[in-house]
Amino acid sequence: MPFITVKVLEGKTPEQKRELVQRMTAAVQESFDVDADKVFIFFEDLKPGDYGKQGELQSFKEEK
Amino acid sequence: MPFITVKVLEGKTPEQKRELVQRMTAAVQESFDVDADKVFIFFEDLKPGDYGKQGELQSFKEEK
Amino acid sequence: MPFITVKVLEGKTPEQKRELVQRMTAAVQESFDVDADKVFIFFEDLKPGDYGKQGELQSFKEEK
Amino acid sequence: MPFITVKVLEGKTPEQKRELVQRMTAAVQESFDVDADKVFIFFEDLKPGDYGKQGELQSFKEEK
Amino acid sequence: MPFITVKVLEGKTPEQKRELVQRMTAAVQESFDVDADKVFIFFEDLKPGDYGKQGELQSFKEEK
Amino acid sequence: MPFITVKVLEGKTPEQKRELVQRMTAAVQESFDVDADKVFIFFEDLKPGDYGKQGELQSFKEEK
Numbered sequence: 001m002p003f004i005t006v007k008v009l010e011g012k013t014p015e016q017k018r019e020l021v022q023r024m025t026a027a028v029q030e031s032f033d034v035d036a037d038k039v040f041i042f043f044e045d046l047k048p049g050d051y052g053k054q055g056e057l058q059s060f061k062e063e064k
Numbered sequence: 065m066p067f068i069t070v071k072v073l074e075g076k077t078p079e080q081k082r083e084l085v086q087r088m089t090a091a092v093q094e095s096f097d098v099d100a101d102k103v104f105i106f107f108e109d110l111k112p113g114d115y116g117k118q119g120e121l122q123s124f125k126e127e128k
Numbered sequence: 129m130p131f132i133t134v135k136v137l138e139g140k141t142p143e144q145k146r147e148l149v150q151r152m153t154a155a156v157q158e159s160f161d162v163d164a165d166k167v168f169i170f171f172e173d174l175k176p177g178d179y180g181k182q183g184e185l186q187s188f189k190e191e192k
Numbered sequence: 193m194p195f196i197t198v199k200v201l202e203g204k205t206p207e208q209k210r211e212l213v214q215r216m217t218a219a220v221q222e223s224f225d226v227d228a229d230k231v232f233i234f235f236e237d238l239k240p241g242d243y244g245k246q247g248e249l250q251s252f253k254e255e256k
Numbered sequence: 257m258p259f260i261t262v263k264v265l266e267g268k269t270p271e272q273k274r275e276l277v278q279r280m281t282a283a284v285q286e287s288f289d290v291d292a293d294k295v296f297i298f299f300e301d302l303k304p305g306d307y308g309k310q311g312e313l314q315s316f317k318e319e320k
Numbered sequence: 321m322p323f324i325t326v327k328v329l330e331g332k333t334p335e336q337k338r339e340l341v342q343r344m345t346a347a348v349q350e351s352f353d354v355d356a357d358k359v360f361i362f363f364e365d366l367k368p369g370d371y372g373k374q375g376e377l378q379s380f381k382e383e384k
Contacts, residue, residue: 001329003259003296007106008322008352014241016351018252021244023347031340032332040259041244042199049078052085052105060082066136067323067360071234072160073129080159087155095148096140104323113206116213116233124210131195131232135362142305146316149308168195169308170263177334180341180361188338194264201257204288212287219279223272224264270369274380277372297372298327 002028003040009058010045017043066092067104073122074109081107130156131168137186138173145171194220195232201250202237209235258284259296265314266301273299322348323360329378330365337363 004024025039048059068088089103112123132152153167176187196216217231240251260280281295304315324344345359368379 003298003327005325005327006322007324012352014249014251017241017244018249020347020351021249022247023351024344025244025247027340027343027347031336031343032328037246039245039247042238042259043242043244045242046106049081050107050109052081052089052107053103054101055086055089055103057078057082057085059078066134067362068135069133071131071133076160084155084159087159088152091148091151091155095144095151096136106323110234113209114235114237116209116217116235117231118229119214119217119231121206121210121213123206131234142313142315145305145308146313149313150311153308153311165310167309167311170195170302171306171308173306174362177337178363178365180337180345180363181359182357183342183345183359185334185338185341187334194262196263197261199259199261200288208287212283215283215287216280219276219283223276223279224268270377270379273369273372274377277377278375281372281375293374295373295375298366299370299372301370 001034001038002032003042004028005042005044007044007046009051010047012043012045065098065102066096067106068092069106069108071108071110073115074111076107076109129162129166129168130160131170132156133170133172135172135174137179138175140171140173193226193230194224195234196220197234197236199236199238201243202239204235204237257290257294258288259298260284261298261300263300263302265307266303268299268301321354321358322352323362324348325362325364327364327366329371330367332363332365 021041024041025036028039029036048062049057051058085105088105089100092103093100112126113121115122149169153164156167157164176190177185179186213233216233217228220231221228240254241249243250277297280297281292284295285292304318305313307314341361344361345356348359349356368382369377371378
């Protein structure tokens with residue numbers, strides 16, 4: 001507790017994800033007063049062809 | 065706002081997803097009276113081996 | 129198939145949600161060529177105290 | 193109804209997932225008194241680089 | 257591991273949910289060969305006004 | 321981007337959630353190099369009767 005899901009466009013490096021896990025775990029420990037071993041973090045990579053905004057898929061925006 | 069997730073069996077083409085993004089964004093604008101740039105859409109592709117119904121995985125149904 | 133989740137700030141009326149269900153179902157039928165009885169839609173209402181953006185909860189923004 | 197999502201570290205075999213679908217569907221039928229064709233199950237595979245616990249990504253733990 | 261989410265129309269009793277937790281945990285232990293303390297289960301109650309199928313909200317179907 | 325969901329047992333105060341939003345947003349800015357207005361955070365409160373672990377619902381554990 002808690003269980004945290006981070007949905008982000010693909011392309012983040014393992015080091016970036018690792019760093020975020022460390023920082024977010026520390027943030028939860030301070031704000032919610034829980035032990036680090038109670039903090040679960042899941043990443044979900046989004047492909048540009050699976051992310052739409054303003055009525056258009058990200059993959060088609062990049063083509064332009 | 066809103067944030068919309070579409071879970072669907074893999075195999076849809078980029079064109080099909082693009083079209084759905086356009087139609088769903090228009091639908092939300094009309095029904096919820098929000099601007100298009102507030103509408104976020106995420107697709108999650110399901111593999112047949114990750115989708116079960118009626119007590120059986122889709123991948124095993126296809127084999128039969 | 130597909131399974132669609134719509135996360136939105138609370139306050140939408142039953143009529144608005146109903147209308148969106150009709151429009152989104154029609155959109156999916158056209159773009160993905162599936163029957164209406166294969167389209168599942170779930171709403172998740174967000175409270176202002178459960179939605180943060182730009183480093184601030186929505187509930188605190190509204191107070192200002 | 194219901195819609196069940198199973199998030200698990202990648203590596204489970206198709207047979208293991210199939211078996212779990214059968215067992216979980218039976219469990220839901222008994223406890224919730226619903227037909228098997230109302231039970232939908234989705235698997236989401238987690239990569240070790242997308243799962244963090246105790247402030248560290250699983251992928252880095254495995255390296256040690 | 258794993259993390260299981262059960263989305264179901266509201267109205268299930270605490271006893272029904274408890275029973276399902278026991279049965280699903282046993283099912284996971286057998287199929288995935290993990291300890292019971294690694295199995296996390298979350299319920300998400302759906303209101304009839306938040307569940308749409310066949311182009312109509314459940315709440316409006318019940319009225320008829 | 322990113323979109324972060326925090327699932328936690330109910331009972332956290334608005335101040336605690338606010339603080340976590342600030343800290344997590346700062347964490348994401350540093351690790352992923354994005355602007356604060358691209359960071360979306362959603363809280364999902366879990367009731368003790370909707371959270372099971374080790375084969376038992378939290379609500380029944382508390383009774384003991």
